[in-house]
Amino acid sequence: MPGAFWCIVEDDRAGNPKKVMAEVIGEAARLAAQAGGQAEAVWLTDKAAPEGVKLLGELGAARIWLLENPAFATYGGDFWAPVIAELAAKESPQAIFAPVTTRQREMMARLAARLGVGLSADSTALAIEDGKLVATRPVYAGKLLSKVTWSKGPWLATLRPNVFRPAEPKAGASAQVEKPTVSIPAAAAKLVERREEASTGLPELAEAEIVVSGGRGLKGPENFVILEALAKVIGAAVGASRAAVDAGWKPHRFQIGQTGRTISPKLYLGFGISGAIQHLAGMRTSKVICAINKDPEAPIFKIADYGIVGDLFEVAPLLTSEFKKLLEK
Numbered sequence: 001m002p003g004a005f006w007c008i009v010e011d012d013r014a015g016n017p018k019k020v021m022a023e024v025i026g027e028a029a030r031l032a033a034q035a036g037g038q039a040e041a042v043w044l045t046d047k048a049a050p051e052g053v054k055l056l057g058e059l060g061a062a063r064i065w066l067l068e069n070p071a072f073a074t075y076g077g078d079f080w081a082p083v084i085a086e087l088a089a090k091e092s093p094q095a096i097f098a099p100v101t102t103r104q105r106e107m108m109a110r111l112a113a114r115l116g117v118g119l120s121a122d123s124t125a126l127a128i129e130d131g132k133l134v135a136t137r138p139v140y141a142g143k144l145l146s147k148v149t150w151s152k153g154p155w156l157a158t159l160r161p162n163v164f165r166p167a168e169p170k171a172g173a174s175a176q177v178e179k180p181t182v183s184i185p186a187a188a189a190k191l192v193e194r195r196e197e198a199s200t201g202l203p204e205l206a207e208a209e210i211v212v213s214g215g216r217g218l219k220g221p222e223n224f225v226i227l228e229a230l231a232k233v234i235g236a237a238v239g240a241s242r243a244a245v246d247a248g249w250k251p252h253r254f255q256i257g258q259t260g261r262t263i264s265p266k267l268y269l270g271f272g273i274s275g276a277i278q279h280l281a282g283m284r285t286s287k288v289i290c291a292i293n294k295d296p297e298a299p300i301f302k303i304a305d306y307g308i309v310g311d312l313f314e315v316a317p318l319l320t321s322e323f324k325k326l327l328e329k
């Protein structure tokens with residue numbers, strides 16, 4: 001439908017939309033209201049949970065394009081993008097949004113290429129100006145903010161998590177569910193084996209409201225347990241600098257920065273991280289930054305809201321026990 005602001009659903013692979021969808025749908029609905037359109041969800045899944053469908057409606061999706069097929073149990077940009085492109089060619093949405101996640105990042109780039117339109121990747125603000133979408137996105141490792149617009153639609157953008165105001169679910173609001181028929185191309189790759197990592201019980205890095213991050217100052221992989229203990233108490237996700245990842249202390253998906261993940265939590269706590277420009281590129285939009293470093297000249301203190309000059313091996317356990325006392329009250 002012209003005027004439709006599509007939101008590609010990122011789910012937990014168990015049939016439920018991820019928390020970040022409240023932000024994507026909230027922003028789509030806000031812009032669509034200005035443009036005289038409506039927010040709609042596009043969901044590729046092997047099985048949508050009824051509560052998941054209900055939630056999308058409550059968050060403000062007026063319509064759900066539900067593409068339920070066993071083929072979508074696995075992600076593949078090579079067959080997801082053509083399916084969405086085919087639907088977009090039939091339905092002519094005004095805009096297509098998705099959260100910045102590993103798979104949507106890739107899928108949206110493929111979709112933009114197929115549709116022959118521009119994509120604003122990692123957008124941090126969106127506005128309708130003179131009837132057109134204008135996106136703000138950080139460039140040059142976050143040193144500059146650039147504003148971009150589109151010469152033709154649909155307007156494609158990925159939205160950085162934890163930046164846009166999430167929609168409040170409205171009890172009773174429901175979406176019209178459409179189940180269109182689409183042709184699904186054969187996947188170029190075959191899934192041979194899937195290994196699910198045992199859950200740490202900690203939140204996902206990109207979605208977490210608090211992130212506790214460790215760098216070379218931790219001195220070894222075994223010392224991440226100190227940060228994990230703190231993270232458990234305050235409900236944080238754990239992240240790492242590239243130095244810690246390159247040393248093999250944590251897998252790459254924990255890396256924050258230019259060549260890792262971009263995060264915008266409410267609170268970022270950096271332990272033994274110097275604050276290289278490439279690290280800042282991934283966390284400088286955090287709402288509150290707190291750095292713990294034994295070197296008072298460490299560059300991270302220049303962007304930190306709070307700084308503790310001290311030995312992380314003393315400070316981290318102290319913070320853990322103090323937070324524990326406070327939060328158990």
Ligand SMILES: Cc1cc2nc3c(=O)[nH]c(=O)nc-3n(C[C@H](O)[C@H](O)[C@H](O)COP(=O)(O)OP(=O)(O)OC[C@H]3O[C@@H](n4cnc5c(N)ncnc54)[C@H](O)[C@@H]3O)c2cc1C
Nearest residue numbers: 215216217241242243257258259272273274278279294312
């Ligand atoms: C192209 C390119 C891309 C890159 N991408 C990334 C990226 O995505 N993410 C990223 O993080 N980096 C990235 N880097 C690397 C970046 O330049 C830095 O080398 C890296 O961020 C440094 O990591 P660090 O702060 O953990 O280590 P260091 O710079 O070595 O800092 C360690 C800090 O720990 C402090 N310290 C030591 N012991 C203690 C203690 N006991 N208590 C408290 N503090 C202590 C020290 O004072 C020091 O400040 C990239 C580099 C390049 C060239």
